[in-house]
Amino acid sequence: MSESAPAINLTPANIRADALATPGTGLRILGFAILIIAFVMGMRTPDQGLFLRTWMQSWLFVTSISLGALFFLIVHHITHAGWSVVVRRPAEAIAANLQWLWIGFLPFVFYWWKGELDFIFPWANLAALKEISLAEAELVAKKSAFLNEKFFMIRAAVYVLTWFVLARFFVGNSVAQDSDGSVAHTKKLEKWAGPAAILFGLTTSFAAFDWIMSLNPAWFSTMFGLYFFVGCCTGGFAYIGIVCLRLQSLGYLKGIITTEHYQDIGKLLFAFGVVFWAYIAFSQYMLIWYGNIPEETAWFLARQIGEWRWISVVLLFGHFILPFLFLISRWTKRWRGTLLFACVWMVAAQWFDLYYLIQPKIPHDIGAYDTYEQILAQYSNESAHFLSPWNWVLLIGFMLMLTGSTMRRLSSMGLLCIKDPRLTESLRFENM
Amino acid sequence: MTTLSPITAPVIQGNQIPRKRLYGIMAEFHDPATLMAAADKVRMAGFRWWDCHTPFPVHGLDQAMGIKRTILPVLVFGAGMTGTMIGFCLQAFTNAASFSIWALVWVTGYPFLISGKPLISLPAFIPVMFELTILLSALSAVGIMFLFNGLPRWNHPLLANKRFLRVTDDRFFIVIESRDPRFFASRTEQFLKDLGAKAVEMVEA
Numbered sequence: 001m002s003e004s005a006p007a008i009n010l011t012p013a014n015i016r017a018d019a020l021a022t023p024g025t026g027l028r029i030l031g032f033a034i035l036i037i038a039f040v041m042g043m044r045t046p047d048q049g050l051f052l053r054t055w056m057q058s059w060l061f062v063t064s065i066s067l068g069a070l071f072f073l074i075v076h077h078i079t080h081a082g083w084s085v086v087v088r089r090p091a092e093a094i095a096a097n098l099q100w101l102w103i104g105f106l107p108f109v110f111y112w113w114k115g116e117l118d119f120i121f122p123w124a125n126l127a128a129l130k131e132i133s134l135a136e137a138e139l140v141a142k143k144s145a146f147l148n149e150k151f152f153m154i155r156a157a158v159y160v161l162t163w164f165v166l167a168r169f170f171v172g173n174s175v176a177q178d179s180d181g182s183v184a185h186t187k188k189l190e191k192w193a194g195p196a197a198i199l200f201g202l203t204t205s206f207a208a209f210d211w212i213m214s215l216n217p218a219w220f221s222t223m224f225g226l227y228f229f230v231g232c233c234t235g236g237f238a239y240i241g242i243v244c245l246r247l248q249s250l251g252y253l254k255g256i257i258t259t260e261h262y263q264d265i266g267k268l269l270f271a272f273g274v275v276f277w278a279y280i281a282f283s284q285y286m287l288i289w290y291g292n293i294p295e296e297t298a299w300f301l302a303r304q305i306g307e308w309r310w311i312s313v314v315l316l317f318g319h320f321i322l323p324f325l326f327l328i329s330r331w332t333k334r335w336r337g338t339l340l341f342a343c344v345w346m347v348a349a350q351w352f353d354l355y356y357l358i359q360p361k362i363p364h365d366i367g368a369y370d371t372y373e374q375i376l377a378q379y380s381n382e383s384a385h386f387l388s389p390w391n392w393v394l395l396i397g398f399m400l401m402l403t404g405s406t407m408r409r410l411s412s413m414g415l416l417c418i419k420d421p422r423l424t425e426s427l428r429f430e431n432m
Numbered sequence: 433m434t435t436l437s438p439i440t441a442p443v444i445q446g447n448q449i450p451r452k453r454l455y456g457i458m459a460e461f462h463d464p465a466t467l468m469a470a471a472d473k474v475r476m477a478g479f480r481w482w483d484c485h486t487p488f489p490v491h492g493l494d495q496a497m498g499i500k501r502t503i504l505p506v507l508v509f510g511a512g513m514t515g516t517m518i519g520f521c522l523q524a525f526t527n528a529a530s531f532s533i534w535a536l537v538w539v540t541g542y543p544f545l546i547s548g549k550p551l552i553s554l555p556a557f558i559p560v561m562f563e564l565t566i567l568l569s570a571l572s573a574v575g576i577m578f579l580f581n582g583l584p585r586w587n588h589p590l591l592a593n594k595r596f597l598r599v600t601d602d603r604f605f606i607v608i609e610s611r612d613p614r615f616f617a618s619r620t621e622q623f624l625k626d627l628g629a630k631a632v633e634m635v636e637a
Contacts, residue, residue, distance in 0.1 A: 282555075282558065285555065286555050286556070286558065286559070289555050290547070290549075290555070290556065292547065292548070328509075330505075430491045430492075432489055432491075
């Protein structure tokens with residue numbers, strides 16, 4: 001178009017954030033120290049199962065945020081997207097965390113080495129499971145070709161290695177383009193984005209099966225991998241929004257990220273984080289509810305007893321109904337205050353969702369009751385451990401590490417893909 | 433034939449050709465920037481019955497023309513919610529009602545227990561409610577859009593104009609209709625020329 005575009009400030013003061021390096025390092029060290037201390041103390045707590053499940057939940061929370069950002073990059077390249085070039089660098093900084101996030105899996109390797117993996121995964125000790133529930137142990141024994149400790153660890157290594165390589169590939173090529181300006185990087189990323197999407201889908205699905213679904217090894221849901229993937233999108237897209245808004249409030253990227261880009265982040269968050277999540281969560285629930293087979297419904301039963309009843313209701317309203325009504329309007333996605341509120345809310349909803357997925361335990365004696373009401377009455381005092389200190393200590397530790405590392409990464413690689421061939425298109429992007 | 437507009441187009445040749453009604457004045461521009469500036473001026477001059485025609489969407493033209501946001505989304509939301517309610521009532525009535533209603537013929541509910549579920553079980557109803565929400569939203573979005581735009585219409589005076597053909601290629605047009613209260617042929621023609629139009633032409637209805 002021949003009309004004059006407003007002058008865009010591409011000086012280092014606007015697109016370099018060297019000042020973030022020091023606080024970033026500080027937050028990262030603080031977070032790491034908290035996690036080390038928490039782990040040493042966690043090994044001595046009486047309820048190691050609770051500690052390990054909380055570790056899994058907090059670690060998967062930050063991992064899912066980074067995976068969501070990685071998915072954003074993959075989709076950006078697969079669709080040859082133009083609009084998202086200016087918000088790609090924050091997404092890359094978040095996805096780059098996958099290069100160290102594998103450290104969070106080491107406690108499980110440690111427990112495996114100690115032979116105590118069954119604190120969290122009941123299938124790791126079939127003899128103990130048999131004493132608690134013979135029927136469940138028989139079911140799980142049939143899955144032992146897949147659910148055994150050695151294969152489990154090999155798979156985990158494959159997942160974290162795949163994410164490591166994908167994050168390095170997508171971030172590395174983009175940063176390399178900043179210095180040499182070659183279009184070949186863009187071409188290469190676009191070419192490999194397709195296979196990367198397949199790898200991403202397979203690894204996140206199976207990671208969800210391994211790390212969350214197998215906490216209740218007799219239970220199964222074929223769409224569980226998709227459920228976790230949607231959770232990744234929820235956390236990832238919302239966190240991208242938060243990082244962009246925060247960078248601009250610190251005085252960076254002025255005039256580069258505009259209302260138009262924010263509206264699109266809001267749309268993605270609305271589509272994936274709110275509507276698609278509800279679609280998947282409801283589909284999973286309805287099929288199991290309609291089928292009404294005991295080994296499937298037990299999983300939802302565990303989320304309806306005691307305090308979990310209220311947690312489920314809060315999740316329904318907090319992850320779908322309220323954000324749906326809030327984000328459906330155009331102005332809430334375009335005004336920064338409301339978008340920031342929605343992003344923070346949805347990150348919290350993703351944490352809450354993982355808490356809901358990972359923490360509840362299916363009572364082993366549910367077969368002994370005749371009616372639903374009897375089980376509800378028996379377990380009316382079931383605690384959700386919401387106020388358990390592990391919930392908050394580990395969350396703070398991992399969030400500090402995620403935020404600190406993202407800040408460090410942003411400071412070292414700049415805030416804008418300055419040589420991207422579609423940068424001009426992105427700077428001029430407007431919604432119709 | 434009586435003419436309703438105060439102005440008639442100049443008669444081209446021969447007195448056997450009936451005088452035609454004037455549809456409006458069309459101004460041709462060669463680039464979107466001039467068009468935008470012109471649209472801004474036309475809006476400020478207080479015209480109401482006018483439009484811009486471009487080969488591609490021009491960003492910012494809506495603001496330059498002063499087009500207000502449509503209330504279409506609100507209506508579509510209402511239609512969607514209506515679909516949700518129809519979906520629920522349809523299933524609740526057919527699956528749980530033991531009374532009859534008159535809908536062209538007398539119909540009655542047929543309470544039937546399916547896999548031990550309550551007669552009104554919301555989870556089982558949601559897929560149909562969801563689909564009807566989508567159906568009514570989509571149909572009403574298209575239908576109301578047609579209504580607001582005065583569609584369908586079989587012809588338009590501008591389509592008979594030779595010069596206007598290039599609107600699908602590389603020309604940009606502003607057309608002020610003769611029914612606008614501020615329209616006065618000679619003055620409006622001069623006004624459009626002053627805005628940088630490369631050509632200004634009368635368009636017959």
